[in-house]
Structure formats: C-alpha cells, structure tokens
Amino acid sequence: MSTGSDHGSDPVSPLEQALHGARALVLADLVSGEVAEADVVSMVEESVVQRRWWVEQWPDGAAYVAGLVAQDVQDALLERYGRWPLCPVCGADDPHALDVEPELGPDPQWVCHKAGVRVAALGALGEASGRSSGGASAT
Numbered sequence: 001m002s003t004g005s006d007h008g009s010d011p012v013s014p015l016e017q018a019l020h021g022a023r024a025l026v027l028a029d030l031v032s033g034e035v036a037e038a039d040v041v042s043m044v045e046e047s048v049v050q051r052r053w054w055v056e057q058w059p060d061g062a063a064y065v066a067g068l069v070a071q072d073v074q075d076a077l078l079e080r081y082g083r084w085p086l087c088p089v090c091g092a093d094d095p096h097a098l099d100v101e102p103e104l105g106p107d108p109q110w111v112c113h114k115a116g117v118r119v120a121a122l123g124a125l126g127e128a129s130g131r132s133s134g135g136a137s138a139t
C-alpha cells in the first residue's frame with residue numbers, strides 16, 4: 001500500500017502480481033465465510049510464501065497459484081477448524097466442503113462434487129452464498 005518509490009527500478013513482476021492476487025482471492029472467500037481470524041490469515045501468508053518458492057521454480061505456473069493457495073488453506077483449516085468452505089448449494093443436511101477445480105490450472109472455481117455444480121469462482125464465494133435463499137441464477 002505505502003511502498004512509495006524506494007525501488008524506482010523494481011516494477012511489480014507478474015509473479016508478485018499472481019501471488020498478491022491469489023492472496024486477495026482466498027482472503028475474500030475467507031471473509032465471506034467469516035473465518036478470517038488472525039491465525040487463518042497467517043495460514044494464507046504461509047501458503048503464499050511456499051507458493052512463491054514454487055512459482056519461482058516454475059514461472060509458467062503463475063496462473064495456478066490462486067487455486068493452490070486456496071487448497072493449502074483448505075487443508076490447513078481442516079486440521080484446525082474443520083471443513084471450509086461449506087457447500088451453500090446442498091443445504092445443511094450433510095455438510096461438506098467445496099473443492100477447487102481445476103486442482104492445478106488457471107481460473108480456479110469452487111465446485112460441489114456432490115451436486116456436480118460449479119458454485120463460484122475463487123474470490124466470489126460471498127456472492128454465491130449470499131444469505132438470500134433460493135435460486136442459483138445470477139446472470
């Protein structure tokens with residue numbers, strides 16, 4: 001935010017942009033699920049650090065980082081808190097988590113494998129699970 005022009009010759013690389021974007025998307029979904037506690041945010045940071053290393057080895061994977069960070073955070077949350085994000089499509093009968101798809105690819109989406117539907121793009125979970133009940137049509 002406040003990084004002025006200390007490094008005038010150091011433009012933000014696509015890699016940094018990808019990492020920054022991944023972090024923002026996952027945080028947006030965590031906020032919408034009201035699980036953005038301080039230690040959850042640090043899980044995201046931790047994942048971003050690891051994925052930075054990963055994407056430095058394989059710059060072509062920059063587009064995949066968001067989906068990977070989401071899955072890292074999912075795993076970390078599962079150990080600490082439980083399933084996240086809960087599927088907003090199937091109701092409360094049998095709570096289950098959404099999956100990131102593709103696991104390794106660009107443009108990650110949250111999908112419910114049980115209902116076989118795409119629920120939301122990563123970062124847009126808040127819109128998809130808005131409290132307003134009913135239809136899933138938001139064209």
Ligand SMILES: [Zn+2]
Pocket residue numbers: 087088089090096112113114115
């Ligand atoms: Zn479901």
